[in-house]
Amino acid sequence: MQIIVVGCGNVGATLAEQLSREGHNITVIDMKSDVVHNVSSNFDVMGIVGNGAGYSIQKNAGIDEADLLIAVTGSDELNLLCCLIAKKAGDCHTIARVRNPVYSREINFIKEELGLSMIINPEDAAALEIARVLKFPSAIKIDTFAKGRIELVKYKIEEGSSLCDQSLKSISAQMKCGVLICVVERGDEVFIPAGDFILRAKDEISVVGSVKNSVLFFKKLKVPTTRAKDAFIVGGGETAYYLACQLLSIGIDVKIVEKDKKRCSELSELLPQATLILGDGTDRNLLMEEGLPQAEAFVALTNFDEENIMLSLFAKSISKAKLITRVHRIAYDEIIEELDLGSVIYPKYLTAEMIIKYVRAMQNSIGSNIETLYRMSNDKVEILEFLVREECPVVGIPLVELNLKPNILLCSINHKGNIITPSGQSRIGVGDTVVLATTITGLQDIKDILV
Amino acid sequence: MNYSMIRYILCRVLEFEALFMSLPCLVGIVYREKSAVSFGAVMLVCFAVSLIGRRFKPKNKVFYAKEGFVTVSLSWIVLSLVSALPFYLSGEITSYTDALFETVSGLTTTGATILTDVEVLSRSAQFWRCFTHWIGGMGVLVLILAVLPLSGSYNMHLLRAESPGPRVGKLVPRVKTTAMILYGIYMGITLTGTISLMLAGLSVYDAITLSFSAVGTGGFGLLNSSVGSYSVAVQLVLTVLMFICGINFQVFYLLLIKKPKEAFASEELRYYFGIVFLSAVLITLNTRSLFDNAFDGFHHALLQVTSVITTTGFTSRDYNMWPEFSKTILFILSMLGACAGSTSGGFKISRFIITVRSIKNEVSYVIHPRSFKKIHMDGHVVESSVTKSVLVYAMIYIFIFLGSFLVLSLNNFDFTTNITAVAATFNNVGAGFGMVGPSGNYSAFSVLSKFVLMFDMLVGRLELLPILILLAPGTWKK
Numbered sequence: 001m002q003i004i005v006v007g008c009g010n011v012g013a014t015l016a017e018q019l020s021r022e023g024h025n026i027t028v029i030d031m032k033s034d035v036v037h038n039v040s041s042n043f044d045v046m047g048i049v050g051n052g053a054g055y056s057i058q059k060n061a062g063i064d065e066a067d068l069l070i071a072v073t074g075s076d077e078l079n080l081l082c083c084l085i086a087k088k089a090g091d092c093h094t095i096a097r098v099r100n101p102v103y104s105r106e107i108n109f110i111k112e113e114l115g116l117s118m119i120i121n122p123e124d125a126a127a128l129e130i131a132r133v134l135k136f137p138s139a140i141k142i143d144t145f146a147k148g149r150i151e152l153v154k155y156k157i158e159e160g161s162s163l164c165d166q167s168l169k170s171i172s173a174q175m176k177c178g179v180l181i182c183v184v185e186r187g188d189e190v191f192i193p194a195g196d197f198i199l200r201a202k203d204e205i206s207v208v209g210s211v212k213n214s215v216l217f218f219k220k221l222k223v224p225t226t227r228a229k230d231a232f233i234v235g236g237g238e239t240a241y242y243l244a245c246q247l248l249s250i251g252i253d254v255k256i257v258e259k260d261k262k263r264c265s266e267l268s269e270l271l272p273q274a275t276l277i278l279g280d281g282t283d284r285n286l287l288m289e290e291g292l293p294q295a296e297a298f299v300a301l302t303n304f305d306e307e308n309i310m311l312s313l314f315a316k317s318i319s320k321a322k323l324i325t326r327v328h329r330i331a332y333d334e335i336i337e338e339l340d341l342g343s344v345i346y347p348k349y350l351t352a353e354m355i356i357k358y359v360r361a362m363q364n365s366i367g368s369n370i371e372t373l374y375r376m377s378n379d380k381v382e383i384l385e386f387l388v389r390e391e392c393p394v395v396g397i398p399l400v401e402l403n404l405k406p407n408i409l410l411c412s413i414n415h416k417g418n419i420i421t422p423s424g425q426s427r428i429g430v431g432d433t434v435v436l437a438t439t440i441t442g443l444q445d446i447k448d449i450l451v
Numbered sequence: 452m453n454y455s456m457i458r459y460i461l462c463r464v465l466e467f468e469a470l471f472m473s474l475p476c477l478v479g480i481v482y483r484e485k486s487a488v489s490f491g492a493v494m495l496v497c498f499a500v501s502l503i504g505r506r507f508k509p510k511n512k513v514f515y516a517k518e519g520f521v522t523v524s525l526s527w528i529v530l531s532l533v534s535a536l537p538f539y540l541s542g543e544i545t546s547y548t549d550a551l552f553e554t555v556s557g558l559t560t561t562g563a564t565i566l567t568d569v570e571v572l573s574r575s576a577q578f579w580r581c582f583t584h585w586i587g588g589m590g591v592l593v594l595i596l597a598v599l600p601l602s603g604s605y606n607m608h609l610l611r612a613e614s615p616g617p618r619v620g621k622l623v624p625r626v627k628t629t630a631m632i633l634y635g636i637y638m639g640i641t642l643t644g645t646i647s648l649m650l651a652g653l654s655v656y657d658a659i660t661l662s663f664s665a666v667g668t669g670g671f672g673l674l675n676s677s678v679g680s681y682s683v684a685v686q687l688v689l690t691v692l693m694f695i696c697g698i699n700f701q702v703f704y705l706l707l708i709k710k711p712k713e714a715f716a717s718e719e720l721r722y723y724f725g726i727v728f729l730s731a732v733l734i735t736l737n738t739r740s741l742f743d744n745a746f747d748g749f750h751h752a753l754l755q756v757t758s759v760i761t762t763t764g765f766t767s768r769d770y771n772m773w774p775e776f777s778k779t780i781l782f783i784l785s786m787l788g789a790c791a792g793s794t795s796g797g798f799k800i801s802r803f804i805i806t807v808r809s810i811k812n813e814v815s816y817v818i819h820p821r822s823f824k825k826i827h828m829d830g831h832v833v834e835s836s837v838t839k840s841v842l843v844y845a846m847i848y849i850f851i852f853l854g855s856f857l858v859l860s861l862n863n864f865d866f867t868t869n870i871t872a873v874a875a876t877f878n879n880v881g882a883g884f885g886m887v888g889p890s891g892n893y894s895a896f897s898v899l900s901k902f903v904l905m906f907d908m909l910v911g912r913l914e915l916l917p918i919l920i921l922l923a924p925g926t927w928k929k
Contacts, residue, residue, distance in 0.1 A: 002624075025624040033834065041516075041607060046624040 001025070001363065002066045006052030006082045007073030008035045010329055010348045011097070011122065015070060017043045018352055018379070019359065022442055027061045030073075053081040055089055063090035068117075068362065070095045070355060076103060083116050093117040093362060095355060099124075099238055101270075120354055122347040127242035129350065130324050133343050134252060134297050135227045137322035138218065140204065140343050143374045145385045145435050146414040152182075152208045152374065152383060152435075155223070159201045162221060169195040177216045178421045179209030182411045182437040183381050188334070190380045192409045192437055206376070206383070208411040208435060210419035228252060228322055232295040234281035234311055235302035236260070236267050239326065239347075243299065248273050252297075255290065257281040282307060287314070297322040305330045312341045333378065349375070360444060369445050371433055383411075385435045386446040388428055394446055400424035403451045407439045410449075452927065455509035457522050460609075462504030463595055464526045468533055469497035471586055472579075475537070478656075479575035486573045489540035497533060519608025521926060523592055524917040527909060530591060531555045534583060543576050548898055555905045557583030559912035560794060562670025562764040562881030563904070565894040570675055574656065577673055581660040584669025587912065588696070588794035589637045590614065597630035612917050616791025617802050617841050622704045636703045637794075641666045644692045651684040661685075665692040668794045670764030670881040677766045677882075677889060683750065686767055690754045697723065697761035697789030718829050719790050719801045723760075726800070730756045730784060734777045741773065752777075760784040762796040764881030766889035778884060782871065785880045796879030796911050798848065805833055805841045847915050851907065852877060858903045862896055872896070877907040 001024045005012050008030040016039055020026045026045040029052040030036045040047030050057040052071065063069070069086040071079035076098045083094035095118040103110060104121055111119050132142040141154040157163050163171060168181055183206040184191045184199065191197065199205065207214055218225050231247055233240050236258030244254045244267075254274040258264045264278045279286045281302060292298065298321040300308035305327045312325040323342040330336075336344055357373040372385035388395060394402060399410060399422055412435040413420040413428060420426055428434055434446060443449065472494040479487025531554050538550035549565045556563045557580050569577070586594075590613040596606050606626040611619045621629045644662035649655060657673060664671050672678055678689055698720060705714035715721075734752035735745065742748035751768050758765040759781045770781060788797015808826045815822055826833040852873055859869045864886060871883030872893065882889055893904065910918045920926050 020624075025628070027624050040621075044606065044624070044626050046621050 001068060001359065002062060003027070003359070004029065004052075004058070004061050004063065004066050004069045004086070006030070006069065006071045006079070008032075008039050008047075009072065009074060011072045011351045013039050014348045014352045015072065015355060016045050018356060020045050022356070022359070024359070027066075029057060029061055053078055053085055055085055058082075058086055058089055063092065066090050066092045068093045068095065068359065072097045072351070076100050080110070080114060080116075084114055087115050095120065095358065097122065097351070101238065101241060118355075118358055120351055122351045123238040124242045125350045125354065126239050126326065126345050126347045127246060129345055130239075130243050130299060130343075131246040131250075133324060134231060134247065134322065135250070136218075136225060137228050137297060138223045138225065143372075143383070145372050145412070146419070146433055149210060149414060149417065149419055150208065150385075150412050150435055151211050151214050152206055152411075153214055153218075154204060154206045154376075155218075156204050157199060157201055161201065163199050163205075164201045165198060167196050167198050168193055171199075175217060175220055177209075177220060178213040179207050179217045180409075180411050180421050181205050182208050182383070182409050183376060185377050190377045190439065192381070192407050192439060206437070208383075208437075209421060210412075213419075213421075228297040230255065230295060231297040231299055232290070232292055232315075232321065233257070233299045233301060234287075235300065235308075236263050236276075237301060237303065240299075240301050241267065241270060243301075244271050244274050255295075257286065257290065282311065284314070288318075292321070293319045295319055295321045297324065299324045299326075301326050303328075309336065309339065309341070313339065316341070360442075363444060372435075379441065381437060381439055382441055382443070383435065383437050384443060385433050387433050388430055388446055391430060392447050393450060394428050395430055396427055398425050398427055402449075404449055405438075405440060405451050408449050409437045411435045411437055452521070453509070453511055453513050453518050455507070456512060456514055457518060457525065458504060459507075459509050460522050460592075460595075461526060461529055462501045463599065464530060464591060465497045465504070465533070466501035467591060467595060468530060469494045469501065471582065472497065472534075472537070474582060475575040475579040478578045479573070482574045484573045484575050486537065486541035486543065486575045489537045490575060490579070492540065493533065493536045514608065516608045516611075517920070517926065520612045520917040520920045523609060523612040524909070524913060524921050526592060527558065527913060530586075531558055531905075531909075534558065534579075537579065538576060541573070541576065543572055548901055549894070552893065552901050552905055553580065554583060555908050556876075556881065557581075557669065557671060558587035559879050559908040560584050560587050560667045560669040560762070560796065561876055561879040561908045561911075562664070563876055563887070563908070564671065564881075564892050565901070567892055567894055568675060569672065577671075578656075578660055580671045581663040581669070581673075584667030584671060585641065585663040586667075588667030588669065589633060593630045593633060596626055597634050613913065614792065615796070615912075615914055616699075616799060617805065617837055617844070618791070620701075622701060632704055633700055636700055636707070637666070640692070640695060644688065647688045647692075648685060651688050652682055653685060661689065662692065665689050665763065665765070666696050666794070668693060668696050668761045668763040668789075668796075668879075670758070670762075672765065678754075679767045679889075686750070686754055689765060690757050693757045693761045693763045693765070694727065697757070697793050697795045699790040699792035701792055702790075716829060717790075718804060722800050722804065723790055726784070726787070727753075727756055727760060730760070730780050734773075734780060737774050737777045755781060756784060759880060759882075760787060760795075760797075761789045761793070762878050762880045764875070766882055769889045771884060771888040771890070782874065782884070785874055785878050785883075788878060798845070798878070801828065802841045802844065804828060805838055806845060808833075809838055809842065844915060847919070848877075851910060851915070855903050855907050859896070859900050862900055864895075872904065873907060876904040877911045879908060879911050 003019055003024050004027045005016050006029045008028050016026050016028050020043050028039055028045055029048045033049040036047035036049050048061050063086055069092055071082035073079055079096040083096045086094050094116050096116055098119050099121055107119055139153045139155055143152040184193050185204040215225055230253035233256045236256050240256055247254050256274055257277045259280045264276050268276050298315040300311040302308055308325045312323045315321055325341050326345045353375055361370050369387055371387050374383045410422045413422055414433045472490050476487050476490035535550040535554040538544040539547045544550040552565050592609045592613045610626055622632055623629055641662055644666055645658045648658035648662055702714045731753040735749045739748055754767050788799050789795035791799045791801045812824050826838055855873045868885035872887045875881055875883035
């Protein structure tokens with residue numbers, strides 16, 4: 001597909017790289033020539049310097065033939081204008097990033113009236129993800145499928161856990177709780193495990209199953225499953241606001257440390273229930289005084305990645321809190337992993353994931369067959385949820401008899417709201433959604449799983 | 452330096468070399484010539500080596516601009532060394548240095564020859580000489596990029612290192628598609644040229660070889676008289692072909708996608724038209740006593756001007772006999788070259804425009820010390836990094852020119868011969884004045900001089916830096 005990306009910041013560059021790798025023709029537009037130069041020499045994309053909302057610039061970038069325009073500049077208004085003009089000039093699909101809460105509240109109106117295909121709010125998405133983790137702090141990451149009915153929980157096996165040195169077969173025989181371990185990450189390696197795979201301490205496993213069953217699984221493992229009672233947030237940006245809204249609504253106490261007085265007063269207007277602390281979140285005394293050692297969850301959301309990482313390391317040393325660290329910019333994922341910070345949130349990947357999901361769905365002529373897409377461990381593994389819209393070669397046949405490509409694991413079937421953990425005799429029906437894990441990237445449709 | 456990646460791409464280059472060589476081999480078989488054996492042998496060896504090399508795929512795929520430059524220049528050197536073998540093995544050129552000179556001259560689209568009599572060559576050898584022009588005109592790595600599924604960021608580095616011009620851009624987002632479009636246009640022009648030449652009365656073989664030579668703006672001919680003894684119609688077709696291939700290929704792409712306005716907005720293109728026309732008129736006036744009628748004079752002047760400015764080097768008349776003014780115009784045009792992004796060599800008109808405008812700016816700074824002015828071309832600002840690289844290019848150009856000139860003077864030939872030999876090879880024209888003029892050749896030069904001239908040809912074709920980077924010690928550090 002012909003895709004135009006306006007804005008070459010963090011997200012823009014990530015999108016250009018990943019979409020170009022998926023085989024699309026990408027043109028990037030940015031006002032700064034050095035940024036454009038950088039992106040176009042590092043990835044196989046074409047760069048244009050100029051204002052992406054300009055009609056002639058869009059013409060130049062080939063808006064006439066474009067299928068999709070994605071506006072991810074720093075300014076909401078510019079993004080919306082870009083999409084509006086692209087819609088009129090090229091009649092293509094448009095995706096805008098809008099982060100200002102004032103607009104987010106009216107997001108559906110804007111989307112409808114301006115004819116946008118999709119609006120993404122990375123701050124909101126990050127907040128949602130953080131909130132999910134805080135509901136179950138033992139997990140590193142929780143993703144959901146089938147409108148929240150299926151959960152994918154990433155969990156790190158501790159030393160001495162009953163899972164250590166056991167094969168998957170014997171685990172499922174002992175546990176009997178209808179969940180599946182679908183991905184195992186061990187250091188740099190990733191496995192889609194078979195039944196005889198043996199788990200080790202420090203492996204990161206991803207467990208998929210219905211919400212009830214996964215709670216059961218972790219209870220049997222004697223892992224605490226209760227949610228955090230309070231959250232200590234440093235940095236009062238947009239993400240903090242969205243997060244606080246969500247946490248307060250489910251009854252988690254929120255404490256936000258913000259050093260800007262104006263922002264503090266804004267937040268106190270917006271969030272009357274939250275405790276707001278005016279002060280520097282990097283001040284050790286302040287953190288101690290405000291009771292960081294007793295906190296159950298610590299969320300570092302300042303605007304500086306380095307500061308967030310430092311703060312989390314500090315919190316790790318003095319408390320038992322669940323740590324959540326936001327990393328925006330820096331590209332040293334593997335080093336950050338080594339620091340063992342627990343959950344690390346990368347808004348740029350979240351945004352890219354959402355857009356790539358949309359783009360893959362667009363490629364399907366019938367419409368969206370990919371319901372959900374998550375990527376793990378540097379995009380080596382994808383967890384996909386497909387909707388089976390019509391009769392196709394996978395429907396109605398026992399799974400053992402299907403000739404699947406290697407490295408595909410069917411994890412879960414949602415049959416009219418019943419969550420089935422598939423066995424060899426299970427069948428897929430029309431209207432079901434199927435969750436699967438794979439190391440093959442670029443699957444478009446459920447049919448693609450067959451050889 | 453990622454040596455294994457470079458080795459891998461070089462093996463793929465050899466694979467293509469084997470493919471290229473199958474054509475002259477075929478020609479040899481058709482005309483039942485002995486030289487087909489030597490082409491076949493080299494072809495098989497290339498193929499075998501590339502097969503072995505391809506078995507070891509590089510693990511480390513890190514590829515930066517540095518690797519791109521080194522790969523491109525090494526590819527050209529390897530290609531030259533291998534392509535010279537058939538001439539030497541079949542005994543048609545007795546010394547390997549001479550065979551190499553002939554090949555480098557072919558691949559770099561120079562057209563300088565060391566042969567005193569080209570008509571005695573076998574047909575397959577003549578075909579190969581002209582075909583190397585065609586390969587070198589658009590570049591072999593561009594072809595590889597168009598055909599092979601090389602994914603990753605490194606293909607841009609390869610494209611940039613092989614394509615001529617101060618600013619190398621893509622036509623479409625993907626390098627692969629860009630390369631395919633470039634070769635598509637190139638093949639289209641070649642095919643049209645061949646058919647036109649056949650319509651003008653040439654045999655199939657002559658039409659194909661001559662159109663390779665003209666489209667690649669190379670200049671090897673089939674006859675000792677270059678293109679002088681062909682009919683006016685053939686000469687006209689060749690003039691048009693050369694002229695077309697001196698134009699930036701981006702212009703054709705814009706025409707193909709029906710954007711003629713943008714295509715003709717290129718200032719370089721307008722200067723190119725202007726310079727060719729003006730020079731042809733001036734030479735016609737200057738040489739009017741030598742020709743019977745004005746049409747004849749203009750025809751030969753235009754052919755000569757196009758041939759020199761596109762750095763082809765075809766000659767229809769011995770311009771050594773022309774007045775000094777005409778000769779000087781031709782000499783200056785040979786240094787200038789045609790448009791960036793074409794198959795021609797030389798300094799390129801766009802670089803000339805940028806240089807002239809920076810001089811103008813510099814003068815205006817003296818008059819208005821606080822003035823602030825940026826250089827514009829085609830309605831866009833030329834970034835200062837581009838201007839800087841153009842000016843540095845000019846300086847390196849002069850230094851290499853003078854250095855080569857100094858080494859050549861050891862031959863003790865006359866001043867004109869030496870300086871035009873360097874100019875003709877460095878700018879990939881092929882034909883100079885004096886002993887290297889239309890009726891002469893390069894056989895009299897010493898071995899050292901020949902190697903210096905080969906270096907000049909390669910440096911000229913790849914636009915200085917890719918070859919120079921090979922000489923920098925920092926390149927080879929692990």
